[in-house]
Each structure stands twice: as C-alpha cells, then as structure tokens.
Amino acid sequence: MKKHFIAWVVPATVILVIFSACQKSGFLDQTSTTSLNEASTFSDSANAMSFLNNIYANIGFASDPKRFSGGNFAAGLDAASDEAEGPNASSSNGFVQFATGTVNPTVVPDDAWRICYSNIRAVNQYLQHLPVIPFSAALKTSTRAEAHFLRGWYYFMLLEHYGGVPLIGDSIYTTKDPMTQVRNSFKSCVNYILAECDSAANNLPVTRTGSEYGRASKGAALALKSRLLLYAASPLFNNGGIGKDVPAMDSIVAYPDQDPNRWALAAAAAKDVISLNAYSLYIDSTTNPSEPGYGFMKLFTLRYNTEYILAHMMASNKYLESLWDVPSRGGSGGPFPYQELVDAFGMANGKLTGDNGSGYDPANPYKNRDPRLDYTIMHDSTLRITYGANQPTPIKLYWNTSVSPAVAASGDAVHKGTSTGYYINKMIDPSVLNNGIGEAQRCLPLIRYAEILLNYAEAQNEAVGPDKTVYDALEAIRQRAGLRPYKLPDNLSQDDMRQVIHHERRVELAFEGFRFFDVRRWMIADSTDNQMMHGMEVDRGASVTYKEFNVRKHNFRRAMYLWPLPLSEISKLPTLKQNPLY
Template identity: 25%
Template sequence: MKDNIYKINMIKRLVILIVSGFIFTSCNENLLERQPLDAISEENVFTDPVFLQNYVYNIYNGIKPHWSPGTGGYIGMTDIAASAPDTHNRSGGIRQYLEGNINSDNVTQLTNIWAEEYDYIRRANIFFEKVEDSQIDEQALNRMKGEVHFLRAWMYFELIRTFGGVPIITNSFSLSDESFDVSRNSYEECANFVLSETELAIELLDGYSQEPGKISKNAALGLKARMLLYMASPLNNPSNDISKWQAAATANKAVIDAGYTLHPTHEDLFKQPVKTDETIFGRSFTAGSRIPDWGYNYDFWPSGFDARQRIMPTQTFINMFQMANGEYPYLPDGTTVNPASGYDEQEPNKDRDPRYYSYILYPGAGPVNIIDGSKSTVRLYEYWEDANPNPDNLPPYQNPNKVDPNNNQELFDFGRDSETYWVKGLTPFHWRVQTGYTFRKLLDFNGPRASFDFDYNQLMIFMRLPEFYLNYAETQIALGNEEVAREYINKVRRRPSVNMPDIASSGTELIRDYKNERAVELHLEDIHFWDLLRWKDAPGKIDLFPIRGLSKVTMDWTNAEEGDLLGKLNFTYGPIDEVDPRFPWPGDYYYLFPIPREEIQRSNNSITQNPGYGE
C-alpha cells in the first residue's frame, strides 16, 4: 500500500502542488511575482510562508466534497433520494452497492477514497516533517500547523467511517523504503487519533480570527464533536457505553456555546456569501473549482440536462416534510393519510413546512427564472407526463393560454410531455425526473442551467449550527433527557423563516421526530447516508424497495381561464421502476465498505479485509 500511497518524487510533486493551485481560495498575486512557478525549489516551498500556505491550501483538496462520489454523494443510495440509471459518474458502483454486490474488486467503481485520502495524508505528513525546524514566523506557522492537524483528522475521519479501522501513518516514505507492509489499527485507535489531532488543532488555532473558507478553532471543535457522536453511535458502541454519549454531549455543547446563531432565513444559506452567523466551516466556488461538468445546476436542474437527472427526491422524503400544523401528511406506514394533518393527496403542496417550498421542486412549483438560451423565461415546474388530456397526445401539446406577460412569448414547461415529445423529436431533454420531484436546495436560478463561464452562487457547507443542535439532541435522547432533546430540535424548527410548531413527543415518537428533522434540515450535506449506517438503520431505508413517487401527473385545462399558468393537476402515486433497483440488506457486514483488493495486495496482505467480504 505504501508503494501506492507514498510514491514520492519530492521536488517535482511539490512543484505540481503549488502550480495546481487551491480550490478554496484564489492564488496570491505576490506569489506569482516571486519567481517562475516551474522553478520553485523544495527549499523555497518550506521556507517561504506564502509558498507554504499554498501548499497547505492544496491539502484542503483532501476534504471530500458533498457531491462525491458521482453527484449528490451517497444520498441516492438512501430512502430520501433515488439515482437514475446510468447517469452518475459512479453509476456502476452505486448499482452494485444497492444490489448488495459491492466487494473488494468493484468498490473503486463506487469510491476511490482510500487512495485519495492517503495521498493527502502523505502530503500532510510531509508538511510536518519539513517544518519541524522551520524559521517561519511562529504565529503564521502555528496557524498552518493547526490547519494541517485538522485536515489530517478530517481525512482519517472519512476513512474510518467508510472502512472502520485503517492504518495510522504519520510519516512519509520514499521509494527507497524496503518494506511496504502495513497493518490496520483498530477503530478505537483511529478514532482517538482523530480526537488527538483535533485537540492539537484547537490549541494551535486558538486566538485566530475566523475567515470564510478557512479552518478555524471552531471547525476543529466541530470535527471533534462529530467524531465523538460517531463513537457513541450503535455501530461503534454496541454495549451502549453511556460515557461515550456523555463525551459527545459535552463536545457538541461546546460548539453550540461558541457563539453561533441561526441565520434568520433558510432560503439563502447555500448562496454566497458564506453566512458566518450560522456556518462554522464552508466554502464558495469559482468557475474553475465547482462540481465537475457545469456545476450543481447541470446535475440538479429540473428535468436534467443532456437527459441526466442524476438524483431526485423520493416520495418518502416528500412525506417527511410535515404540514404547517406540525402533523405528518401520512401515518408511519407511508401510504395512509394522517387524518389529523388536513393533507389532501390531490392538493399535496398546500400548507407544508416552509422548507418544502425552498428545497423541493414539485409539479406546479414556481414560477422560477429559467435562463436557457433562446427559451429564457419565468416558468412553472410541471412534470414529464403529458399535461394535456387530449387522447393519443394530439395537438395542441400545451395550454394555448400560456403566454409570458413580460414579453408575450409563449411559455413552455419543464419536462413537457417528455415521453411523447422525445419520440416526436420536439425536445431533446426534459424527461428524466422519474419520481416527479427535483431538489431545489442547491440550484442557482440566477444563472444558466449549464455554463463553464458563469460564476454560480452556490456554497458548500461542511458544518453549520443546526447539525450541532441536532447532534446534542441525539445525545440527550440517549442519556434520557427528553425535555432537553426536544428543546434543541425545536431550536432548528424555530428559525424565523421556518417557524414550525414545537414537537412535544416522547419515546419512539421522539426518535422518529428527531430523525425526520435531521433528514429534512441536513439533506444534501453528506450526512444522511452516514447517519443510517452509524444508527444501524439501513434495513427499510437503504434497501427501500420499491422506490415510490409520482407515477403519473396530468393536467386538465377544461376550466382554464385566459392567463392561467396551470390547469387542474391530478396526481397518481406509486412505485417507480425506472430508478436503480434495491435489494434486501445483505447483513451487518455491509455497514462498512470493503477495502479495495489492490490496497490489500500492496500491503503484502498485511491489511485484513472487513468481515463478510470473503477474504
């Protein structure tokens, strides 16, 4: 494995790291003036504070983005989202996982995080070796040391929540090393190493101001709190050691007490600039640093682009959004309407949690601004089913009353009669929303759906206050303090722009309310999949089958009046066969990923495979 992870051609590698730049911040112009980039020496990199800071910034790239692997991360492998077949960059691996067939030979089709994170761990180890006797100003150097301790902790956290115990390596190796044998440390050893790294980061970063996109003491407090919550969770705490829950409670309360407040509105949380009142650690994008292809718009845009709607909400997730009165629209079976809710299946978008309207695009939602070449206009979101009641899709294919009042141009809709229009050759895209819903949380409707040049306004938030309110609530449930748990869940619900009724549940109903609130508030933030694993809650969630959604939506224009943008929508709910299939949960061994076979072979079989994967 060391042969793979620690391959070093030192000077050449260091030059590449500096030249390749840093995705979290722009290059310093003074850096470019100091000397030609192709002439940077190893000595200059580790003795010049500007070069060294850029080396550190490059290690930031080891933080796995939420969209990895593929688009949307692992959320398309859970109960709240579905993946469209053959649209993900990692679609083969996603399918293998959902079929229960992931193994040491095909796991890299899903994720290559083992090799990727160890490569950045090596870069962090090089940093510590090279600055050991550095003459750089102590104040500047300590801040960089704090950043790198945090980064090394973050990368080990990613590895151990994916694979369990992994080799802890804190020094770099050259190709002249004789042995590449290395074995795994235990999960507990790895978790404690993460904690020790965060403690060092907390100490070294103390007193430095917080800057958007830059690692801070509070970010280190957050990572420590997250690690302790994972350590206390059922997957890693089978005996339910209460002391672990107490430690997690203390650490999460420390983050809460750091002085953050909820941003008054939720609609703009994921739009620039970073909302530093709530966001503990986040980053913005540039045209050159955002998600591959054209950005979140490319992959999350309603009805997709190039017929690539990669992920979409399930009916299960839609049902998680409560009614404005605080009641669930359905009873726990997911199909029986809750009589106390006031929910109507034929008016499903009425009187819902305000976050529903900000985070979900559903048939009839909008209008939203659509910048799409010659078709730029303000449109409503419809659906892939033919909106006309005409038999056999005879013309007219859309409401003749639909005229944009701003420019007198005829409007046409997302996904207008996709199946028929596709066959007739009348539209090249607009047909991949199999469940009938799309995510709205990360879209930028101020820009085009796809542009290499447009500077989209989306943010990626790695840590924000609501997570720690909810983390703390979880620890209080485990410790039997239900009143405190309700208090912190309700803090999330009391955001001024949300203002949902307080929950008052207890026991199993409180656990349901907690998990539901966490899924709604934190979706698309690389949390839900890992929650299901650490809770050992995968059966019925990850192996959910069948996926449900809107199996049919039609529109009746019979009583439409001049200027109406919508007729009467009619909804049919049912299984969706066109998404990646789900198979029964294989067993507890599936809570950890298999270690890639090639990594075991590179260690001369010193690394042992996770149980259940046949090695």
C-alpha cells in the same frame, strides 16, 4: 470536478509534489518528488503556504454532488441511498452498486482510501518540513494546528467508511520501507482523531473571516470532534458492530463493548461548539416575509453566513445549477429525489402527513407542506423565476402534463428529464441559469450549525432523555424552517424523541451527504435501503390526479454497513483485514 475550485492559487512546483501523491493509492506508495522540488517548495514561504492550502482541495470529496462521475453523468451519496435515483442509472458505477447491493471489494470506488491517505501523507510532509519554512513563530503555530485538523478530518472520513484503519502517525513511507501495517482498533482511531482535534483547537482562532474564511478554525475542530463522538456512540460502532461474530474484527470495526457514557461525551462535545456563541442558524424574515423559512433557502446561496462552521471554498460558479436544475434551464437534471423523501417532509403546522389533524390532502399533496420541501425539491407546479427581456418573471413548471397514456413532450417531463417526477432544488440559486445569466457565490457546506444542534439533541436524548435542552435545539431548527407552530408535543418519550430527531436530520440535512451514513450508524439501512423506491406522475386531464409508480428496488446486504477495503489495497498489503461479510 472541473468547476470545483479551491480558493487559493497553487504554484507549479507544489502541483508537482501533490499531483504525484494523488496519483498513488495512499501511504503504501512513495510520493515521487525531486530534492529540488521539495527544497524549493518548503524553503519559500509562498510555496509552502500553497502546499498546505492544496491539502484543502479534496476536503469535501466524500459529500460532493459529483463524487461518482463517469461519461456525461455524475452523482453523490444521495444516489447511493434512499434520497434519490441516480442519473444514467442503468450504467455500472459506484452509486448503482450501493443502490442495487452489488458493491464488493473488486469494484468499490477507491476514492475514500486513496484521497484520504494521499492527503494524510501530504500533511506529514508539511509537518516534517515546518521547522525550516521561513514563517513567523505565530504562523508556524497556526499552520501546524491547521495541518493537525486536516489530518484528523481525513482520518475521520476513513473511519466513517471503513471503521478502524492503519494509523501511520508522522511517517512518510518510501518504496524501500518494509510494509507491515495492520488496521488499528476503532478505539485507537477515535482517540487519535480526538487528539488531532484538540491539538488544532488549542491553537486556532474561534472563527475565520475575510481572506481567511474557509480555513480550519477552533469552531471547525470542535465541530469535527462533535461529529466523531456522535458516530462513536452510535449502534454501528458499539458491541462489535457487524464484526461482533467475526474473530478479531469486533474491535477493529467498532468498540467491542457498549458504554452509555459515549452519548454523554458526544453531547458535551456538541455543547462545546454551542457554547462558543460564535455561530447561529441563519434567519431571514424580512427579504421575503411572505415565504416562511426563507433563511433556510437563502443561506446556501451565500458565500458567508452565520451558520457555516466549515465550507468547501469555490470560485463563482454554476456548479449545482449545471447538475441538479431542470434541463430547460441548462441542468443535467440528476440525481432525482424519490417519493419516499418527499413523503418525509411534514406539514407547515409541524405535523407529519399521516398525523391526525395534519391537513394533508392527497389530491393536493404539495399544499401547506413544511417549507423545506419546496426549498429542497422541485415538483410539478413548482414556481420558478425565468427571465424575459431581462425581467424576472415567476412561472410554474409543469413536467407531468397528461402522462397517461402519453408521456409529456417537455424535456423536463417525468420519464424524460426526470425518472421520478422530481428534481433537487436545495442550494440552487434561483437567480442563476446555467444556460443563461448569473453565477452563484456559494461554497458548499461541510459543517453547519444546524448539524451541531442536531448532534446535541441526538446525543443528549440518548444520554439522559428528552430534557428541555433537547427540545430547545430541535425547536430552534423547526422555527427557522418556518413551521408554525414549531413547538413539539410535550412529554415525548425517549423513543418518540429519537424518531423526531431522525426525521429532522433527514429533512434538514437532505442532499448534504449525511443520510447515507446516518442510516448506517443507526443500523436501520436494512430497512430504509432495502425497499422499492417510487416516483410521482401527475395527470392533468379532466381533473388533476397523482399516481405513484415504481422506480427501483433497492437492495441492502449487512456487509454494506461499512465499505469494503479495495481489493487492490489488500493485494498490496495482505496484513490488512477485509471488513466482515465481504
């Protein structure tokens, strides 16, 4: 990820320590450091701080838009789910393996295992040497809390990928140590991460500002706790999950039982974040008052805003413009949103497109839609800013001109620049051209307040039903989105509210790395990720017509609710049990 930078400088001595760890496969391999390197790193306050800072460098790898990279293409979890078609999708790579159902222990990407354990090991190194680092007592306390948060963060990423994993505590293994590690129970892993979150929250400031922005905070620790407990209450991780009928695996990949109180615990954890009164949905109703929900678009272009609880820090960049924007603006153009995601966005009046009275017009399908559709996806006739004589000029982009029978000549065209007729627009700065002016000040969101509201609504609805607080959380998101009216129908049932929550998570959090895991923890991926996915052609002949076309049949196997452990890891340590059905 050449353009994805952490905000802090790392001295060469520290790079030697971290680099050797990152080249290994995790806790099973020794970090090769000389005593001189280790001594010079932790006896110097600047080097020691840089060592800690560097553990943040991979904090966003799992949801990174370039997580799966190879050759001249890159994609993230969106291309491994029902959100988007990946670029160069005929190749053999991680996102295609999940889209086609061909993933297995031999070929599965090992980044989750390798990166997480490398960073957990680095945390353990830091904590081991903290007593001798020449920090003040206060700085030792706060950085120890940061280290505990980071360790919890990386263990959570292991948990969401694999279920229960080996917990290595404070150990720093060498090649001489006997290796008898086994996978801990799911319950043990949850409790361990909870303890890390609590330890961090007790000794961190509520928020971070100024030069400290991007570092772990109490808000981030409590928000991670919210996400963890929401997952822990979800169907995938209860009643044995996919390990229910596999001896000894029901407690490793899930809780072996079902406890409704887990939803109440998840709701309380989200409420703890809300009650801090430190975060809010970013709203901007004055910059462009004619554009409803403008704050939803604007917040992703801002380095600092009221909504980010944790962000992956970056230098000024064109990271997303180079990846997602149309080719004519210097983007590589992929991945490409599916029609199914476009259809998920409702109407500006808050109704779904298929509801009575929605006003949806299939002859003008992008008119009067939920404003988040245009802020998230570029479609034929999307209005974009271009620059002539250094003056911004809005123009409509057409890339579906006369597709039948001929394919349009434009490099942005369907079947040329895009395989679905759509491009990703979310988080792209409209004032930045990859092949022209400007750089974005963005950093990538890892936890934002909208997620916490959605976490609360889901957990509270499952715990007690759709009470007023559930309505309030969802309606706040819908109001910021620019829906008018934004109110939900009265007296929704718990099942109906569950569907509303699933829908709001899908459109609000699109392309932020959530959909892949949401459909799994809800255990609906055998439907959502097991169907033909579609694109859209637009024929501008005597009249404008819209025609869906087949793009790819997604295939899903029950085993794929969890990632397989890489075969290379099991080969080194046979005591590790593989996930069920692989």
